Amino acid sequence: MTTVVTGRPRRSALYVPGSNRRALEKARALAADVLLLDLEDAVAPEAKTAAREAVCVAVPELARSGRELVVRLNAPGTPWYADDLRAVARVAPDAVLIPKVSGPQTVHTVERDLETAGAPDGTAVWALLETPAAMFAAREIAASSPRLGVLVLGTNDLANELHAEHVPGRAPLLAGIGLAVLGARAEGRVILDGVYNDVRDLAGFEAECVQGRQFGLDGKTLIHPAQVEPCNRVFAPSAEQVEHSRAVLAAWDRAVADGRGVATVDGRLVENLHAENAKRILALAQELSGQELSG
Ligand SMILES: CC(C)(COP(=O)(O)OP(=O)(O)OC[C@H]1O[C@@H](n2cnc3c(N)ncnc32)[C@H](O)[C@@H]1OP(=O)(O)O)[C@@H](O)C(=O)NCCC(=O)NCCSC(=O)C[C@H](O)C(=O)O
Numbered sequence: 001m002t003t004v005v006t007g008r009p010r011r012s013a014l015y016v017p018g019s020n021r022r023a024l025e026k027a028r029a030l031a032a033d034v035l036l037l038d039l040e041d042a043v044a045p046e047a048k049t050a051a052r053e054a055v056c057v058a059v060p061e062l063a064r065s066g067r068e069l070v071v072r073l074n075a076p077g078t079p080w081y082a083d084d085l086r087a088v089a090r091v092a093p094d095a096v097l098i099p100k101v102s103g104p105q106t107v108h109t110v111e112r113d114l115e116t117a118g119a120p121d122g123t124a125v126w127a128l129l130e131t132p133a134a135m136f137a138a139r140e141i142a143a144s145s146p147r148l149g150v151l152v153l154g155t156n157d158l159a160n161e162l163h164a165e166h167v168p169g170r171a172p173l174l175a176g177i178g179l180a181v182l183g184a185r186a187e188g189r190v191i192l193d194g195v196y197n198d199v200r201d202l203a204g205f206e207a208e209c210v211q212g213r214q215f216g217l218d219g220k221t222l223i224h225p226a227q228v229e230p231c232n233r234v235f236a237p238s239a240e241q242v243e244h245s246r247a248v249l250a251a252w253d254r255a256v257a258d259g260r261g262v263a264t265v266d267g268r269l270v271e272n273l274h275a276e277n278a279k280r281i282l283a284l285a286q287e288l289s290g291q292e293l294s295g
């Protein structure tokens with residue numbers, strides 16, 4: 001399988017610390033496609049219980065906004081995991097994001113625990129890939145379960161485990177990112193990029209969004225409200241892309257009607273794969289324009 005069903009847009013996925021009341025309130029008005037309500041690394045150990053309670057109150061309130069709501073739990077094996085899972089299963093966000101997933105077994109554990117806790121079947125499991133082992137196991141993780149929704153890159157932990165430095169262009173991380181994208185796409189999964197840590201450097205952030213899009217990632221995870229607008233812009237199809245995609249589809253339809261297997265647009269070859277890609281871009285553009293009209 002090589003194509004990905006577009007589904008809901010996931011251009012931007014903002015981490016919102018569960019322990020930060022102001023950020024939870026502010027998130028209501030932010031235009032991120034996905035809110036990742038965080039119980040893990042953004043929350044200090046002594047604040048875990050209060051953060052869990054605050055997130056369980058916030059989920060039903062934020063659900064009214066129509067955004068995709070995901071709660072990042074503490075990982076299986078930590079002292080907080082069981083309580084996080086039981087509490088979050090009751091409020092039924094769209095998905096739970098599991099940190100430090102390095103193989104399919106962790107997905108199976110969480111899946112079983114969600115069922116035991118009575119979570120609705122619709123609660124998906126998202127996997128955070130942030131270890132060297134996870135990059136090598138990306139395809140197995142992507143194929144681990146029908147409940148597995150989205151793969152998310154954790155480039156901070158990955159850099160840390162690699163003893164790598166954060167540098168413009170991310171050369172030390174590109175092998176891992178490439179493996180993860182290959183694994184995700186081989187199984188037709190959506191995959192989101194890691195975070196950009198300097199919240200004041202919006203030019204550097206935008207350059208990294210463009211790099212992620214060029215790699216084929218569907219969107220990016222974010223840590224600050226200022227990153228939402230540039231991220232949504234970069235990961236949305238541009239007007240030129242939409243126009244070109246329409247031309248590709250029109251040329252392809254004419255070729256099919258004439259019994260030909262190839263066409264050209266502006267002198268460039270168009271085959272079935274280009275038509276499929278054009279359909280994906282137009283479906284995403286359509287989804288976003290519908291969202292903007294109804295929002
Ligand atoms: C990075 C921050 C600590 C900066 O916070 P702050 O100094 O408060 O920023 P500002 O004063 O500029 O904030 C302006 C207003 O925006 C609100 N705000 C800030 N961040 C968020 C947010 N994430 N969601 C919602 N609202 C937010 C502030 O409250 C201000 O509001 P107002 O008072 O009305 O002006 C902070 O941004 C932050 O904590 N970000 C999240 C950090 C985080 O989630 N880290 C963990 C995940 S990243 C990761 O590591 C992924 C993976 O695991 C890996 O390994 O790579």
Ligand SMILES: [Mg+2]
Nearest residue numbers: 130154156157
């Ligand atoms: Mg991490």
